[in-house]
Amino acid sequence: MHWADAIIDGLRAHEAWTVPYVPDAAGWQVVGKLVDDPAFTTVAATREEEAVGIAAGVYAAGKRAAVFMQSSGFGNTVNALAQLCIVNRIAVPLFIGMRGGLGEFNAAQIPPAQAVPRILDALSIPHYAPEREEDVAGVVDGALRLCYAGRAPVAVLLYSTLVGAKSEA
Amino acid sequence: MRREEGVRALLARVTNEPIIANLGPATADLFAAGDRDANLYSFGGMGLVSSIGLGVALAAPDRRVYVTDGDGSLLMNLGSLATIAAMRPVNLVLIVWDNHQWAETGGQPTHTAWGTDLAGIARAAGIPRVAAVSTIEAFEESLDAAAHEDGPWCIVASIEEHGRAPRPRVNIEENLLRFRRTFGT
Numbered sequence: 001m002h003w004a005d006a007i008i009d010g011l012r013a014h015e016a017w018t019v020p021y022v023p024d025a026a027g028w029q030v031v032g033k034l035v036d037d038p039a040f041t042t043v044a045a046t047r048e049e050e051a052v053g054i055a056a057g058v059y060a061a062g063k064r065a066a067v068f069m070q071s072s073g074f075g076n077t078v079n080a081l082a083q084l085c086i087v088n089r090i091a092v093p094l095f096i097g098m099r100g101g102l103g104e105f106n107a108a109q110i111p112p113a114q115a116v117p118r119i120l121d122a123l124s125i126p127h128y129a130p131e132r133e134e135d136v137a138g139v140v141d142g143a144l145r146l147c148y149a150g151r152a153p154v155a156v157l158l159y160s161t162l163v164g165a166k167s168e169a
Numbered sequence: 170m171r172r173e174e175g176v177r178a179l180l181a182r183v184t185n186e187p188i189i190a191n192l193g194p195a196t197a198d199l200f201a202a203g204d205r206d207a208n209l210y211s212f213g214g215m216g217l218v219s220s221i222g223l224g225v226a227l228a229a230p231d232r233r234v235y236v237t238d239g240d241g242s243l244l245m246n247l248g249s250l251a252t253i254a255a256m257r258p259v260n261l262v263l264i265v266w267d268n269h270q271w272a273e274t275g276g277q278p279t280h281t282a283w284g285t286d287l288a289g290i291a292r293a294a295g296i297p298r299v300a301a302v303s304t305i306e307a308f309e310e311s312l313d314a315a316a317h318e319d320g321p322w323c324i325v326a327s328i329e330e331h332g333r334a335p336r337p338r339v340n341i342e343e344n345l346l347r348f349r350r351t352f353g354t
Binding site for chain 1: 189209213218220221227228248255342344345354
């Protein structure tokens with residue numbers, strides 16, 4: 001199964017029907033398939049912390065959301081994660097398209113991507129990075145279970161080794 | 170008008186409708202005027218209540234959802250107005266207590282003190298129902314319309330700042346769980 005379809009299956013199984021996002025090439029392989037799916041509500045956000053806030057609201061109303069963003073903008077979410085989700089115990093799964101790894105052509109993508117795992121560690125947010133396509137279903141299912149059981153954010157990092165490096169155009 | 174008058178007017182018009190309050194004065198005055206299960210207070214995450222309200226409105230389309238934001242906080246998240254306009258949740262009512270200052274940090278002037286027009290920004294962002302009010306009568310008239318007519322609404326209430334109620338002693342986790350239970354969760 002394609003990794004993106006495995007993520008979609010996980011969202012369906014855990015009823016994460018609302019998907020706020022700031023688009024990136026990796027995440028869009030998932031979100032792009034949900035835009036016309038009547039079961040899902042996709043929400044284009046103008047910034048990453050806004051997407052986290054929308055997902056927090058969905059959870060506060062008793063439903064579930066999953067946020068998609070790129071590593072370059074993850075840093076924008078620190079306040080929303082620390083002062084909203086962690087303090088209130090709001091379960092928000094984060095899917096982060098990781099630039100700055102193998103095959104990266106844009107130097108500006110490298111420092112923020114390298115900071116993502118360390119920022120997550122500093123916030124005590126568990127994070128997982130499936131490396132092979134056959135691992136994705138298990139990691140996503142496990143991450144979503146953990147997120148809702150712990151009532152706290154959990155991140156799934158999508159590296160170029162899984163999703164392919166963005167090509168320079 | 171004063172914020173506490175506005176809060177009382179809002180509370181007089183709701184039963185189980187959620188109210189999501191910004192940190193500082195919006196939360197303190199809502200708690201003081203009427204603590205209730207469907208109030209979600211804020212103690213951090215400045216700027217995010219309009220986004221939280223959008224999430225609640227999308228998840229609970231059968232309820233009117235009220236947000237009480239502040240000018241300083243909305244200025245931190247102006248993109249939220251564009252996202253609300255794009256999603257068009259008819260049940261969302263975004264109220265802004267515009268006191269033209271960051272009251273919690275010492276009353277420093279915000280950009281609305283220098284002429285920024287939040288209602289104008291909301292209109293330009295594409296919010297279909299926008300009201301700018303400065304009297305309690307006009308505010309109540311807007312609230313009555315927003316309760317029955319499709320939104321999303323943005324009501325910018327220009328208020329005179331006279332201080333806020335004491336900081337509420339609230340268990341933050343319990344506040345969230347109590348709020349969630351009003352949705353049957």
